[in-house]
Amino acid sequence: MEFIRNYFEFWRDRYPSILEYAVQHLIMSALSLVIGILVTIPLAILLTRLKRNFLKSLVFNIANVFQTVPTIAMLALMIPILGIGMKPAVTAMFLYSLLPLLRNTYAGIQSIDSGIVDAAKGMGYNSFQSLIKVELPLAMPYIMSGIRVTSVYIISWVTMAAVIGAGGLGGLIISGIGFNDKNLIFTGTLLAIVLAVATDLLFARFEKSRNRTRRKTI
Amino acid sequence: MKKLTLLCTSLLLLVVLTACGGKDKETAAGGTFFEMGTQDYTDPKIIAYMVKELVEDQTDHEVNVTENIQASPLIITAMDKGDFDLATLYSGEVYNNHFDDDQVEYTTDPDKTLEQAQKLFDEKFNLKWFDSLGFENKYTIAITEDLAKKKNIETMTDLGKYAKDLTIGTDSAWIERGDDGYRAFQEHYDYSFKKANGLEISLMYEGLKLRELDAITAYSVDPEIKELNLRVLEDDKGFFPPSTASLVAREDTLKDYPELEEIINSLTDQINEEEMTQMIYEVDIEKQEPKDVAKKFLIEKGLLK
Numbered sequence: 001m002e003f004i005r006n007y008f009e010f011w012r013d014r015y016p017s018i019l020e021y022a023v024q025h026l027i028m029s030a031l032s033l034v035i036g037i038l039v040t041i042p043l044a045i046l047l048t049r050l051k052r053n054f055l056k057s058l059v060f061n062i063a064n065v066f067q068t069v070p071t072i073a074m075l076a077l078m079i080p081i082l083g084i085g086m087k088p089a090v091t092a093m094f095l096y097s098l099l100p101l102l103r104n105t106y107a108g109i110q111s112i113d114s115g116i117v118d119a120a121k122g123m124g125y126n127s128f129q130s131l132i133k134v135e136l137p138l139a140m141p142y143i144m145s146g147i148r149v150t151s152v153y154i155i156s157w158v159t160m161a162a163v164i165g166a167g168g169l170g171g172l173i174i175s176g177i178g179f180n181d182k183n184l185i186f187t188g189t190l191l192a193i194v195l196a197v198a199t200d201l202l203f204a205r206f207e208k209s210r211n212r213t214r215r216k217t218i
Numbered sequence: 219m220k221k222l223t224l225l226c227t228s229l230l231l232l233v234v235l236t237a238c239g240g241k242d243k244e245t246a247a248g249g250t251f252f253e254m255g256t257q258d259y260t261d262p263k264i265i266a267y268m269v270k271e272l273v274e275d276q277t278d279h280e281v282n283v284t285e286n287i288q289a290s291p292l293i294i295t296a297m298d299k300g301d302f303d304l305a306t307l308y309s310g311e312v313y314n315n316h317f318d319d320d321q322v323e324y325t326t327d328p329d330k331t332l333e334q335a336q337k338l339f340d341e342k343f344n345l346k347w348f349d350s351l352g353f354e355n356k357y358t359i360a361i362t363e364d365l366a367k368k369k370n371i372e373t374m375t376d377l378g379k380y381a382k383d384l385t386i387g388t389d390s391a392w393i394e395r396g397d398d399g400y401r402a403f404q405e406h407y408d409y410s411f412k413k414a415n416g417l418e419i420s421l422m423y424e425g426l427k428l429r430e431l432d433a434i435t436a437y438s439v440d441p442e443i444k445e446l447n448l449r450v451l452e453d454d455k456g457f458f459p460p461s462t463a464s465l466v467a468r469e470d471t472l473k474d475y476p477e478l479e480e481i482i483n484s485l486t487d488q489i490n491e492e493e494m495t496q497m498i499y500e501v502d503i504e505k506q507e508p509k510d511v512a513k514k515f516l517i518e519k520g521l522l523k
Contacts, residue, residue, distance in 0.1 A: 084424065175394035177291065
């Protein structure tokens with residue numbers, strides 16, 4: 001009981017700063033995810049339209065390399081170019097998001113039966129119409145699963161951004177380690193988990209409702 | 219082929235497992251291994267290699283140094299569990315949330331702080347906190363000489379007049395610390411910065427160079443203070459706690475190996491701030507090995523032949 005009361009007191013004393021860390025965390029995660037989506041989905045579509053395998057594998061290999069750079073090194077390497085704070089953190093997270101987003105979108109469009117695309121063509125759809133009306137909707141489950149996985153990853157990775165002065169929940173955790181305060185570590189971890197789970201649930205609901213409306217229109 | 223892979227994997231596992239379980243191994247000369255942990259900044263590393271050199275010179279024992287433990291409370295936990303026998307710690311650690319508020323009395327008096335650390339860590343963790351190595355490495359606030367001259371800032375009180383437009387870079391823990399952290403600082407000096415930016419210690423100087431930070435919580439022995447021509451502000455209202463460096467050892471280890479205590483005592487009061495700053499300069503800026511710098515110092519002092 002004592003522990004719970006202490007923990008409540010801890011929140012009462014610190015909730016403005018805890019919220020600030022959480023908001024920073026959310027902003028960084030959302031920004032990098034949105035930029036990631038805006039860049040990778042057109043890029044993935046372009047890749048499915050490319051005839052040259054060499055270029056495709058080049059792009060995927062680059063995304064692969066970014067993915068394998070250790071988080072702490074990636075953040076450190078950003079500093080000479082972008083300084084400290086949110087800018088390098090968001091850029092690093094964006095680079096990490098490339099591979100899962102790209103792969104899923106690409107796989108989604110590739111997975112579509114070529115017969116369906118041919119049928120669309122036969123009905124007089126041009127390439128753009130076929131993409132918007134047929135291919136993207138069919139690839140959506142893949143794309144969404146890519147976005148969901150990536151968002152959970154990013155929320156977890158952004159905790160590292162605190163070492164380069166970008167704040168976020170990692171700041172709470174690192175403070176807790178340095179100041180020997182388990183409440184800080186626990187709170188930072190808990191909130192990161194809550195954010196990740198909540199985001200995932202949100203996407204899940206979005207997907208469900210989208211499926212429902214689609215079924216209705218068909 | 220499958221059999222071969224299996225064989226290789228099991229051999230590898232065996233090697234890894236034996237390497238992990240090597241706690242009770244003997245040295246070639248029949249002595250024991252002492253485990254010493256260091257923080258991720260440079261002064262504890264240099265001191266660890268001094269202890270290593272001395273122990274290996276004077277006894278049959280050897281010292282394993284584990285560098286870059288992210289924070290001192292982790293080192294204390296590891297010592298409490300018996301994973302480390304030795305470490306270099308700073309007296310201000312006593313205010314770092316290890317003890318209840320009624321046990322420890324916050325003071326900026328160096329002797330009283332050290333006394334409390336020696337008493338409390340012995341009682342709670344069974345650790346022997348030795349006398350000072352001779353230098354302090356305390357928190358202080360530093361700004362660029364340019365800014366200091368332009369605005370005529372010499373003390374932390376002076377800084378207050380401009381603080382609302384300035385960003386301070388600090389290690390993340392300082393923002394959340396209790397008696398000696400940013401919260402208490404704002405009350406004590408009655409001003410806040412525009413922003414307090416927590417980041418990795420070594421990046422604070424990077425941030426100053428890039429002009430993204432205006433002030434930083436530097437450590438008093440950091441060679442970058444000289445290197446980057448920074449001005450250390452006078453703590454005119456006596457806020458920051460003292461932080462005297464001492465070697466710390468597990469009482470259990472000392473009981474079994476009393477010769478270790480003698481060696482540690484031989485380092486008492488041997489290193490002053492200037493000497494430590496010079497050594498850190500040689501490691502951080504001239505990129506020499508902490509091991510070589512430590513050895514050179516011991517030879518100069520006549521502690522090692």
